[in-house]
Amino acid sequence: MNRKSLVMAALAGAVFCFATDSQGRSKSELASGGIVLGLSSVGSARCVDGTATGSFPPCTPGTHVTLWRNFAGRVVFVGVAGEAAEYVTGVWQVRGSCNLDENLSGPCWGAFQGTALDGMWEGTWNGNLDFAVFGGYLNFVGHGSGGSLDGLHLKLEAASTGAGSEIAPMPFTVRVFQLP
DSSP, X not given: XXXXXXXXXXXXXXXXXXXXXXXXXXXXXXXXXXXEEEEEEOOEEEEETSOBOSSSSSBOTTOSEEEEEEEEXXXXXXXXXXXXXXXXXXEEEEEEEEEEOTTSEEEEEEEXXXXXXXXXXXXXXXXXXXXXXXXXXXXXEEEEESGGGTTEXXXXXXXXXXXXSTTSOEEEEEEEEXXX
C-alpha cells in the first residue's frame, strides 16, 4: 500500500454512521489519538537466508523472508480525545506474528487484551507493517466484558506512512458501539 493510500485509509476510518436507540441516545461513540507499539518478547523467527537474532529485528540483515511468530508487546494510548476516549485508555497487551520481506515489511496478525474503566477488551488485530520506517496500518476488532464494557464492541483503525521512530505515535480512530 502506498503512502497516499495509507493516508486515505486513515481519513476514511474517521467517518462512521451514528445509530440511536429508542430514546435517541447514541449507540456509537468515536475517539482518536495515537498509539505507541512496544515489544516485550521477541518470540521466535525462521529466517530464510539469514539467522535469528533473539532481539529486534528478529533476523540478520540480508534475510529474504522472516517468519516471525509469537511475539508479545503492548499498545500504549496517547493524546486520546473524543466521546469514546474513556474506553481506550491505559495499555493493551498484544501477541502476534508477521511474515516480513527483506525490507521488514509485510502482513501481521494476532490477539489483544486490555482494561478500561471497570471492564476488559479482548479481540483480534491484523494489518500490514513496515518496520524499516515504523509505518503501516492496523485494525483491531474486539468485544467488552465486565462493568461498563459489557455488551460493547470496538473497531480501531490506525495508519501511518512512517515516522522513522518506534516511539512515534501512530494516529488512530476508534468506534465503540452496541450491536442492535
